Structures are given as structure tokens and as C-alpha cells.
Amino acid sequence: MLAVISTHPLHTYIEKVSTEINTVVRKLVNTLALDSSSRSTSGDLSARLRKVRTAPLASISPIDDNSVIARLVQHVAPINVVSALSASDFHIPAALSIETPPAEEISSMKMPSTSTITVISNDSQSEPTDEISYNDADQTTLSSFATIDEPIDDRTKYGEKRRHNIVELIETEKEYVKDLALIVEGYMNILENDKEIKKPTGLCGRERVVFGNVQRIYEFHRDTFLPQLEQCIESPNILGRLFTTNRFSPYVRYCENKPRSEYIVSEYHDYFEEIRKKLGQKLLVSDLLIKPVQRIMRYQLLLKEILKSTERMGDEPRAIRSALQVMIEVPQQANDMMNVGRIKDLSTNVHQLGELKLQDMLLVSEPVTPKDTKDAEKKLKERRVFLFQQSMIFCDEIPAKDKYSSPNYIYKYELKINKLQHKEFKRNKELCQFTLVEVDAGNIRRVICQCKDDEQYELWVTNVNKVLQRQMDLIIALTNPTAALQKDPRSK
Numbered sequence: 001m002l003a004v005i006s007t008h009p010l011h012t013y014i015e016k017v018s019t020e021i022n023t024v025v026r027k028l029v030n031t032l033a034l035d036s037s038s039r040s041t042s043g044d045l046s047a048r049l050r051k052v053r054t055a056p057l058a059s060i061s062p063i064d065d066n067s068v069i070a071r072l073v074q075h076v077a078p079i080n081v082v083s084a085l086s087a088s089d090f091h092i093p094a095a096l097s098i099e100t101p102p103a104e105e106i107s108s109m110k111m112p113s114t115s116t117i118t119v120i121s122n123d124s125q126s127e128p129t130d131e132i133s134y135n136d137a138d139q140t141t142l143s144s145f146a147t148i149d150e151p152i153d154d155r156t157k158y159g160e161k162r163r164h165n166i167v168e169l170i171e172t173e174k175e176y177v178k179d180l181a182l183i184v185e186g187y188m189n190i191l192e193n194d195k196e197i198k199k200p201t202g203l204c205g206r207e208r209v210v211f212g213n214v215q216r217i218y219e220f221h222r223d224t225f226l227p228q229l230e231q232c233i234e235s236p237n238i239l240g241r242l243f244t245t246n247r248f249s250p251y252v253r254y255c256e257n258k259p260r261s262e263y264i265v266s267e268y269h270d271y272f273e274e275i276r277k278k279l280g281q282k283l284l285v286s287d288l289l290i291k292p293v294q295r296i297m298r299y300q301l302l303l304k305e306i307l308k309s310t311e312r313m314g315d316e317p318r319a320i321r322s323a324l325q326v327m328i329e330v331p332q333q334a335n336d337m338m339n340v341g342r343i344k345d346l347s348t349n350v351h352q353l354g355e356l357k358l359q360d361m362l363l364v365s366e367p368v369t370p371k372d373t374k375d376a377e378k379k380l381k382e383r384r385v386f387l388f389q390q391s392m393i394f395c396d397e398i399p400a401k402d403k404y405s406s407p408n409y410i411y412k413y414e415l416k417i418n419k420l421q422h423k424e425f426k427r428n429k430e431l432c433q434f435t436l437v438e439v440d441a442g443n444i445r446r447v448i449c450q451c452k453d454d455e456q457y458e459l460w461v462t463n464v465n466k467v468l469q470r471q472m473d474l475i476i477a478l479t480n481p482t483a484a485l486q487k488d489p490r491s492k
Contacts (some may be wrong), residue, residue, distance in 0.1 A: 004312070030352075032161065054346055074245050118134075141452060144462065147389050150299070158308075162310060162313065163233070165302060166239065169232075170229050170232075170233070173226050173301075174226065177226055179291045180221060181218065181222070182279070182281060183211065183214055183291075184214065186279045190278065190279070191207055191210075191275070197278065202267075202268070203264070203271065208334065209257065210264050210289075212253070212257040212258070213250050214254065217250055220247070228242050236310075237316075238477060239306065240319025240320045243303070243327055245326050245329070251296045251330060251331075254292055255293060255337050255341070256341045259340060261289060262286065263287050265285060272285045293334070296331050296334055297331050303323055303327055307321060307324055310427070313389070336356050338358065339359060339409070340356060340359075340386060342406065344408060344409065344410050352390065353388035353389070354388050355388065357389065358459070359385065359387065360384070361383070361397070362385045362449050362450065362451060362460070363382055363383075363449070363450040363451075363452075364380060364385065364394060364450070365447055367448075369446070370449075373448070373476075375482070376448055377448055380448065383395060383397070383412065385449070387463060387467065390417050391417055392417070394411075394412045395409035395410055396409065396412055397409055412484065415436055415438045417467055417468065417471050418471055419463045420436055421437045421439055422468045424435075424437035432452070433450045433457075434448075434457075434460065435448050436449065
């Protein structure tokens with residue numbers, strides 16, 4: 001064992017120095033990877049390492065702050081194991097080693113005559129020990145340890161942060177499943193089976209409109225998604241694969257139905273209030289029915305934090321990044337479909353219109369004949385325009401009554417995509433305008449659309465052109481399959 005024999009009132013200070021020396025040695029042993037040759041003799045090396053320890057310090061005599069001890073503390077990192085550890089025991093990159101003061105320089109350092117420092121081997125111990133010396137081969141500095149430890153510390157730090165984010169995701173998921181259970185096993189169960197609370201006649205047959213596909217969403221989260229999330233505590237790398245478009249597409253349908261659900265719930269508020277009191281719940285049914293909308297929006301916030309931690313840990317982030325993209329796109333689609341669900345007087349089934357590509361407020365004209373086009377340019381009106389794969393819907397917007405409600409839309413007219421003339425798709429970039437021409441049984445209608453700026457103009461022109469081109473390709477495929485095959489790049 002090692003001991004420092006002296007008498008000094010600053011015993012605690014020197015004990016701290018000794019502790020730091022031991023810490024440095026432990027870090028060296030624990031963090032540096034053993035090379036292949038040392039692994040083969042790990043048993044022998046372990047035995048040698050166990051011998052390296054420092055005995056308690058005896059009291060020492062006064063030492064000047066500028067003495068060799070004070071100066072040695074500044075160079076504590078280079079202290080290494082002499083005979084017990086050699087350079088061959090560790091694989092240390094040459095870039096990590098730096099020059100340290102030679103023994104002659106240290107021995108020449110002046111010390112006050114009152115200071116006596118003696119490092120000895122404790123012969124009272126039964127097993128042999130190895131001394132720790134300042135000037136030995138295989139020296140590394142504290143900065144070397146920092147270089148090695150820093151990425152490990154970062155990995156631990158961000159690993160813990162990611163774990164915390166995953167735990168938060170799981171805990172909030174559990175609460176969400178409980179809320180869904182209140183809807184399905186509470187309100188829906190009473191609505192279908194309870195005879196004590198009389199169901200209003202006007203509500204009969206409209207139960208599905210009230211709750212939409214919430215039962216399907218509930219069963220997916222309870223039986224599949226939550227159990228899989230809980231596995232991510234021990235296997236975080238599987239998290240990204242749990243978020244796919246197909247799994248969360250039911251939310252788009254739920255959100256599309258949400259406006260109709262809100263209308264019916266408000267119409268029969270008193271009835272649902274009776275159910276709430278019977279269930280002993282604080283939340284109104286409307287508060288519970290908004291939970292799926294809120295939850296689908298929140299996933300991306302949690303995934304963003306998990307992605308940050310994953311990247312800073314140095315782990316492969318592609319799966320999490322893909323999951324985040326899914327949970328950005330699905331809520332956007334859900335929000336779009338909620339707006340579609342607020343269109344009043346729309347006779348066409350919205351599911352027959354195909355995928356919603358774009359929606360926004362534009363300045364548009366009424367459908368006019370070619371000869372009235374000039375006058376129409378002077379009478380543009382702001383309307384909400386929905387671009388579907390099969391149709392363009394034009395609506396008047398009814399502003400929201402307050403900050404807690406949403407706007408509604410009144411259907412005005414539509415243009416069928418399969419009747420629009422691609423060649424007549426006129427664009428005027430200077431005015432940020434484009435003109436659509438519909439031909440139906442010899443009747444020609446034109447609609448002028450004007451955007452607020454170049455960015456909106458480019459977005460609409462690009463998407464309208466894609467929809468029209470897709471329609472043209474479909475017509476070619478139906479009328480001339482050979483030509484369509486030749487045009488398809490995959491056939492080449």
C-alpha cells in the first residue's frame with residue numbers, strides 16, 4: 001500500500017488529492033479498451049490491477065502552496081501505473097499522449113525545509129503492491145481522459161434524456177387510453193344499453209356519427225400500440241417502426257367526422273350531461289371526443305425530443321426521423337379533413353373525391369363563359385378552395401364565432417378534374433393568376449384563381465398541374481394501353 005508520511009494541518013486537502021489520484025487510475029482502467037493481446041491475459045491483468053491502491057494518508061508537516069505537491073496536483077493526470085500497467089496493456093491512440101515534465105525537472109523543484117513527503121510501500125500488507133510514480137512510460141494527461149470520457153458522458157447524458165422522453169410518451173399514452181376507455185366503455189356503453197336514461201328520438205341511428213371510429217382507435221392503442229411502446233424502455237431502437245401511416249390513418253377519418261359529431265353533441269347537450277353525471281365524470285363528452293385530435297398532434301412534439309437525443313448519442317436516427325415525418329403528415333391530413341367535414345350543402349360523398357391535395361383561401365371568379373371572362377376578372381371573391389384528385393370544391397367561409405370554435409364552409413360550386421382541359425390551363429405569373437377551363441357536354445366554363453403571392457401561386461400551379469397530368473395519364477391508359485406502357489419509365 002502507498003502512504004504519505006508527514007505532519008500537516010491540511011490533512012483533508014491532501015486526502016482529496018489522493019482520492020483524485022485514485023479516481024484517475026480507476027478511470028484509466030474502466031474507460032480505455034483493452035487491446036486484443038491484453039484480452040487474452042485478462043485474468044493476469046485483473047490480478048495486477050487489484051494490487052494498485054493507495055493507503056490512508058498520515059498527518060503531514062506544513063507544505064507551502066507553491067511546493068511540489070501543489071505543482072504536482074496540476075499534473076495529476078500523467079500519474080500512471082508503473083509496473084502493474086504497461087503500454088501494451090492498453091490500446092491508446094498516439095494522438096492522445098502528450099509530453100510531461102521529466103523526472104529531473106520535478107526533482108529540482110524547491111520545497112521548504114519544513115516539508116517532508118515520503119512515498120513508501122506499506123510492508124505490513126501481506127500481498128505485494130505496486131507503487132504509483134509520476135515519471136513513467138505510457139503517460140497521458142487529464143485532457144486525454146476528458147477526450148475519452150466526453151463522448152461517453154454525452155451518450156449517457158442524452159441516453160438518460162431519451163429514456164425520460166420515452167417514459168413520458170408511455171405515461172401520457174396510458175392516460176390517453178384511459179380517456180378513450182371513458183368514451184367507449186362509458187358513454188358508448190350507456191348510449192347503447194342503458195334503459196334508465198331515455199335516448200332522444202332524433203339521436204337514434206346517429207350514434208356512429210357522434211363517436212365515429214373511436215372504438216377502433218381505442219382498441220388499437222390499448223391492445224397493440226401501448227404494449228409495444230412499453231417494450232421501448234429496454235429496446236428504444238424499435239420505437240421508430242411503431243409509427244406508420246397505415247396505423248394512424250384512422251385518425252384522418254375520425255377528424256373528418258369530427259365537425260358532424262360536434263354538431264350532434266351540442267344539439268343533445270342535456271342528454272349527454274345526464275350520462276356524464278351517471279358516470280361521475282368531470283369531463284364533458286365533447287372534452288373527451290377532442291382527445292384523439294389533441295393526441296395525434298402531440299406525438300410529433302415528443303418524437304422531436306427523442307430524435308434530438310438519438311442524434312446526440314450518435315445512434316442511427318433514420319427510423320425516428322421517418323416516424324416524425326409520419327406524425328407531421330398524418331395530423332396535417334387530419335386537419336385538412338376536419339375542414340372538409342365542415343363543408344355544408346356538399347351533396348357528393350367526400351370519399352369519392354379522392355385524396356385532398358391542397359386547400360387554401362384564394363380570390364376566385366364565378367364560373368363564366370369565355371365571352372364573360374374579362375368582366376369576371378374584375379369581380380374576384382375570396383373563397384376557400386379544396387383541390388381533390390377528382391374535383392375542385394369552391395366554398396364561402398363562415399368565420400368562427402369565437403376562439404374556441406372553428407370556421408364553417410358553404411358549398412358554392414365545383415369543377416370536375418376529368419372535365420378540365422389541360423391544354424387550356426392558363427398561367428399568368430405576373431398577376432399570380434391561373435385559369436381553369438371545364439368542358440361538359442359542349443358547355444364551357446372558366447374560373448379565374450388569383451393567389452396572394454408568388455409562393456402560393458407556385459404551390460397551386462404545381463399541384464393543379466400534377467392532378468391534371470395524372471388525369472391525362474389515366475385517360476391514355478384507358479384508351480391506349482400500349483402508349484401508356486411506352487410512356488411509363490418503369491417499362492424501359
